[in-house]
Amino acid sequence: MPNPTSSRTGEGSSVFPIFTKKNEVVLFSSTAIALYGYDQGMMSLINTNYSYLKTMQIKEESPIVGIIVSRGRKPSIFTCLATTAFGNILMFISGFSLNGSSSWNGGAIACMLAGRVVMGLGVGGIDAVIPVYSSELSSDGARGRALAQEFQMNIFGLLMAYGINMAVTYGLGKDNQWAWRVPIVAMQIFLILLMSFISCLPESPRWFVSKERGDDAKKALQSIYSKEDAKSKLEELQEAHDNESDEKVGYKDMLLPGGSQFHPSMVTVMGQVNQALTGYGAVSVYGPQIFEILGFETTKAEFLTLGNYVSYFLMMTFAWLTIDVYGRRKLMVWGSVGLSVLFLILTVFGELAETSIPDLAVEIPGSITLFVATAIFGIGWLTTVWLIPTEIYPSTARAQGSAISVIIWGLANFAITLLTPIGFNNLKYWLFLVFAATNTFAGWWTWRYTPESGGRSFEENQEFFDCARKEGSWVVGKVDGGRFQGMEGKKEGGDEGERAPLLRSRR
Helix, strand or coil, X not given: CCCXXXXXXXXXXXXXXXXXXXXXXXXXXXXXXXXXXXXXXXXXXXXXXXXXXXXXXCCCCCCHHHHHXXXXXXXXXXXXXXXXXXXXHHHHHCCCCCCCCCCHHHHHHHHHHHHHHHHHHHHHHHHHHHHHHHHHCCCCCCHHHHHHHHHHHHHHHHHHHHHHHHHHHHHHCCCCCHHHHHHHHCHXXXXXXXXXXXXXXXXXXXXXXXXXXXXXXXXXXXXCCCHHHHHHHHHHHHHHHHHHCCCCCCHHHHHCCCCCCHHHHHHHHHHHHHHHHCCHHHHHHCHHHXXXXXXXXXXXXXXXXXXXXXXXXXXXXXXXXXXXHHCHHHHHHHHHHHHHHHHHXXXXXXXXXXXXXXXXXXXXXXHHHHHHHHHHHHHHHHCHHHHHHHCCCCCCCHHHHHHHHHHHHHHHHHHHHHHHHHHHHHCCCHHHHHHHHHHHHHHHHHHXXXXXXXXXXXXXXXXXXXXXXXXXXXXXXXHHHHHHHCCCCCCCCCCCHHHCCCCCCCC
């Protein structure tokens, strides 16, 4: 529901009078997540720019193309933004010369790779911290919606990056160095705005409480609530923290078999691995090449990729409308089923594109299939694997869990985006058949081992892992009588402890 500006103490401190603190947090988080999408889309047409390839001294079909593509809450976010900005500048200056691009005697590619790695660390850090920050300030029944709305902005970032790429490419030509430098440096606009605005946001009161900084937590709550409500919320958060404070969690407890948080860490790891196995990291980056496999010439393929991103952005609306209704697990499983079928169909169209069948008989249904597959991935797999790690860990391990999620995402997508150009060069459309098989595995694993975390408090989600440990099984259908196979109905009474949202809509 709408969030009118309140006259209560603390809520009038918004930087923009028409916004509440909730609006500001959502706006900031959405813009930060858009960086992830911009980062993905930025290299899509740069990889085919002749000046870029010449400057970096790489061939268009080189595996190095794949290598370059892959890669306290508030202080952490600022550090990640600054790291991203530094890496972005390194990429921008690679091979720069007043007389046109230069290979710098081979140094340009080294600078580009260094910038890509540094910027990847920054963007990865943002993707680790923002979901945690957002989740800690949302209610149990709205965590999915909040993050899905932010990830819709992720697709807006992807769309904007590709749109800027197309504009400068067609305006300046593929032989012009500015056609690939402008899309890179344009990211600085995001970064400067976000770093300027971050000081106006509230720190997570849960993080303050976890560090035993009660006075700071109180101040943060008072920036959101009246003094009386802030006092009540602080007591609830302190009680939840006291219940968890006996267990100190380190990475050893999360990554070694037998550790207290090993099971949720494996759910987190396999979530990111399975998302990579859907193949859509490759589709996001190599969209034009995929449309060319379906028979389109280069210009049409690039415009169709832009259209696919527009559709992707619009269809993400269904993600935040459904994720808290049907749950994370159901969307992921049925998403994999749909993607497996659609990649099989794309394999058939890829084969038909090389026969004498009329071009339109392949191009039109093939394009529709790819558009639908993109929408299914966005609804079923884009947000869910980032959301689950923020819901299944105790407060003492939530940030570490999200960090593990990002690291696995980086490694898995590095592998996929490295292998994709090799796969297209050697397998061509048969690569779609490989993705159909990997989607089948991803769906099966999710159905068997991933619990439903939606609609439950953080503490309730930890009950699944306690029961799994006692019963000696990780199979969701066998743990606690299969209670975690789906969403639970609404409970009687109010929110307590970590069930309580810190930012709630008010009448």
